[in-house]
Amino acid sequence: MAKYKIAWLPGDGVGNDVMEAARLVLDALKFDAEYIHGDIGWEFWKHEGDPLPERTTEMMKDTDAALFGAITSKPKEEAAEELDAHLKDKGLVYFSPIVRLRQHFNLHTNLRPCKAYPGNPLNLKEGIDLVVFRENTEGMYGGVEFHPIPREVYDVLAKNHPKMKKFEAYGLENLAISTRIMSRQKCSNIVTQAFEYARTHGYKSVTVVDKPNVLRETGGLMIRTAREVAKNYPGIELWETNIDAQAMWLVKNPMDYGVMVAENMFGDILSDLAAQLVGGLGFASSGNIGDNYAVFEPTHGSAPKYAGKYKVNPMAMLLTSKLMLDWLGEKEMAVKLENAIAAVIKEGKVKTYDMGGNNTTLEVAEAVARSL
Ligand code: IPM
Ligand code: MG
Numbered sequence: 314m315a316k317y318k319i320a321w322l323p324g325d326g327v328g329n330d331v332m333e334a335a336r337l338v339l340d341a342l343k344f345d346a347e348y349i350h351g352d353i354g355w356e357f358w359k360h361e362g363d364p365l366p367e368r369t370t371e372m373m374k375d376t377d378a379a380l381f382g383a384i385t386s387k388p389k390e391e392a393a394e395e396l397d398a399h400l401k402d403k404g405l406v407y408f409s410p411i412v413r414l415r416q417h418f419n420l421h422t423n424l425r426p427c428k429a430y431p432g433n434p435l436n437l438k439e440g441i442d443l444v445v446f447r448e449n450t451e452g453m454y455g456g457v458e459f460h461p462i463p464r465e466v467y468d469v470l471a472k473n474h475p476k477m478k479k480f481e482a483y484g485l486e487n488l489a490i491s492t493r494i495m496s497r498q499k500c501s502n503i504v505t506q507a508f509e510y511a512r513t514h515g516y517k518s519v520t521v522v523d524k525p526n527v528l529r530e531t532g533g534l535m536i537r538t539a540r541e542v543a544k545n546y547p548g549i550e551l552w553e554t555n556i557d558a559q560a561m562w563l564v565k566n567p568m569d570y571g572v573m574v575a576e577n578m579f580g581d582i583l584s585d586l587a588a589q590l591v592g593g594l595g596f597a598s599s600g601n602i603g604d605n606y607a608v609f610e611p612t613h614g615s616a617p618k619y620a621g622k623y624k625v626n627p628m629a630m631l632l633t634s635k636l637m638l639d640w641l642g643e644k645e646m647a648v649k650l651e652n653a654i655a656a657v658i659k660e661g662k663v664k665t666y667d668m669g670g671n672n673t674t675l676e677v678a679e680a681v682a683r684s685l
Contacts (some may be wrong), residue, residue, distance in 0.1 A: 315346050315347040316345040316346065317344075317345065317346040317347070317377045317378070317641060318346065318347050318349060318375065318377050319346045319347070319348050319349070319376060319377065319637075320349055320351050320369075320372060320373045320374040320376040320377065320378070320379035320380070320608075321348040321349060321350050321351065321379075321380060321382055322350075322351045322353045322369070322379055322380065322381040322382045322608075323350075323354075323382040324354040324381060324382040324383050324385075324410075324615065324622075325354040325355045325356075325383055325384050325385040325615040325617070326383050326385060326614070326615025326616050326617045326619070326620040327382070327383055327616045327620055327624075327625045327674075328354070328381075328382020328383035328384070328611075328615055328616060329382060329620070329621070330469065330619070330620070330621065330622070330623050330624075330625060330627075330674045331382055331383070331611060331625060331627045331629070331674060332380065332382045332630065333628035333631045333678075334627035334630055334631065334674050334675055334677065334678035335380060335417065335474075335627070335631060335634045335676070335678070336348070337635070337675065337678045337679065337682055338631055338634065338650065338653075338678050338681050338682050338685075339634060341682035341685055342605065342638075342646050342649065342650060342685060344643070344646060346637070347439070349372060349376060349664070351369040351372055351373060351379070352368065353365055353366075353369055353381075353410050354384055354385065354410065354615075355385045355395075356383075356446075357533075358392065358395070358396070359395050359396060359397055359398055359402075359411035360400075360427050360439050361400075362396060362397075362400040362405045363405075363410075364384075364407065364410040364575040365410035365413050365414065367434065370414075370417055370418075373606075375647060377641065378606065378608070378637055378640065378641060379414075379606075379607070379608040379609065380608075380609050380610075380633070380634065380637060381411065381414075381608050381609065381610040382610070382611075382615075382630070383537050383610070383611065383613060383614055383615035383616070384409065384410055384411050384614070384615055385614070385615045385617060386407075386409045386614075387407065387521055389406060389407060390408030392406075393405065393407070394405075397657065402498075404569075408456065411601075411608075411610065412454055412456075412556050414470070414601070414608055415449045415450055415601050415608070416450050416569045416605050417506075418608070419450060419603045420450070420601035420602055420606065420608055421448065421449055421499060421502055421503065421602075421603060422446065422447075422448075422449060422502070422506045422599055422600075422602040422603070422604040423445075423446070423447035423448070423449040423489065423504060423580060423584075423599060423600070423602075424443040424446060424506075424510075424599060424600040424602060425439070425444065425446075425580075425584040425587070425588075425599045425612060426443070426444045426445075426598060426599070426632075426636070427442075427443040427444070427445070427448060427584070427587040427588050427590060427591045427596075427597060427598065428441070428442050428443070428591060429442070429590070429591040429592070429651050430591075430592075430596075430654070430655045430658040430659070431442040431655070431658070431659055432539060432658050432660075433591070433592045433596070433658035433668070434457055434661070434668055434669060435591075435592035435593060435595075435596075435667070435668060436590070436591055436592060437564075437567060437589075437590040437591070438567060438568065438590070440568060441567045441568065441570065441590050441591050442571065443563075443567070443570055443572075443573065443585055443587045443590070443591075444507075444510060444514075444516075444571065444572050444573070445573050445580055445583050445584040446503055446504075446506055446507040446510065446572065446574040446575070446577070447503075447574075447575055447576075447577060447580025447581060447583075447584060448495075448499055448502075448503040448574065448576050448577050448580060449487070449577060449580075449601055450499065450577070451494055451495055451496060451499050451576075451577060452493050452494070452495050452531070452576040452577035452578055453491065453492075453493045453576070453577055453578035454557050454577040454578065455492060455493070457491075457492040457494060458489070458490060458491045458492065459489065459490045460486045460488070460489035460490070461486040461487070461488060461489070462485045462488045462489070462490055463485075464485060466490075467480075467481065467485055467488075472649060475564060482653070483543050484539075488675075492578075493528070493531050493578075494531075494574060495531045495534055495535065497534060497538055497625055498536045499636070500534055500538040500539070500576075501538050501541070501542055503574055504519070504521060504535075504538060504539045504542040504543075504574050505542050505545075506513050506574075507519045507572050507573075507574035508542060508543065508545070508546045508549060508572075510572055511546070511571065511572045512546060512548075512549060514572075516549070516571040516572045517548075517549060517550060517571070518549060518550040518551070518552050518568055518571060518572070519539075519543070519546075519550070519551055519552070519571075519572045519573075519574060520551075520552040520553075520554055520559070520571075520572065520573045520574070521535065521536060521539040521551060521552070521553055521554075521573075521574050521575070522554050522555070522556050522559045522573055522574070522575040522579055522580075522583060523535045523536060523555070523556060523575060523576060523579060524555050524556050524557070524559070524579075525553075525555075526555065531576070535576060536553055539551055539553070539574070543585050556575070556579045556582070556583070559573075559583065560582075560583070560586055563583075563586055563587065563590065564586075567590050573587075574596055574639075584597070584599070584612060585597075585612070588612055592628075592667075592668075593667060594612055594614075594629060595610070595613065595625065595626030595628055595629055595667045595668075596626070596628050596632065596667065597612035597613065597629050597631055597632075598609065598611055598612065598630075598632035598633040598635070598636050598638060599611065599612050599633065599636070600627055600633070600636040600637070602640065607637070607640050608667055609633045609634070609636055609640075610636040611629035611630045611632075611633050612629065613625075613629055619660045623673040623674040623675055624665065624666060624673065624674065625665065625667075625680050626664075626667050626668065626674070626677065627665075627674045627675075627677050627679070628654060628658070631650065631654055631678065631681055632651070632654060634650065635647050635651050638650060645671070649685055650681075651684070652684075653681045653682075653684040653685045654681055656684045657677070657680045657681050657684050662680075663676055663677055663680035664677065664678075665677055
């Protein structure tokens, strides 16, 4: 029997291309795993009305971790139009399967490292070494939304908040609400993860990013909770910044920052920004980590126009595999893989189009495998 059982979820678009690259490298590493394919993505939405069939989450329960490729997401109306005829008019609503996976398995911590590997022509600056901790299950992604606003929801809000009343004149059918519900527990957890990472990886500060000057209650809860957590880490400074200013400073002074922590949506935005400083989404890896289970995915999307063309950069997926090895406790393999990735980047001979080369996805993976 293999040492690990890994759920294998290629998903949509280039998901399959980059997963093939990952498999090639994991096999070269002699990673001892059984891979179990899981159905997920747009096909299953169109033909079954569910992009994350229950059989997939059931299968995952029996695995140690999951590797996930990419997913296509579309807004509500567009998604409904693509349903097979017999599924239309059933009131089915598309909800991103990766967001659902995060909530279903309570994968509360989204770890997104962004490191400038020396020699990458796409680095904004050599030496950038950022890690974003993104709360992964609540905030703006909680899914509590209304359009139109039901009368009883409006009434309760109007009764409890004077600012609500001015909206009624527009008509409830013309109003939409997306909530940003945050708990002290999840704020505390994500900030603690960030501080623990800073402590174990030698960072001197943790930057908590939000917008408490406007989002007084949710942003305020995040900042106040962060201050409490920081008391347990006397050697590490807590820096507090606003998301808008942080976006600017990150581009201006990327070397000033190390570990950053944010709520779900701000973390989503911040991690794309950080990724672009070190080569873009072709290099951005991520781990959705819970207490006993984790799903690893590159931060990039499914890039449908490149699907099956083996054009996209597999580095994000390979770095994602490295995160998985780390989390499983296969530290030696993780280091070996990261060194091989760094060596191929530094050599600069084998590279995909985004890096100015014309090698395929699999040629890059083969170069990494050779370099192991
Ligand atoms: C990400 C992606 C997802 C997100 C999308 C695909 C729902 O942008 O993982 O950052 O917004 O979380
Ligand atoms: Mg994103």
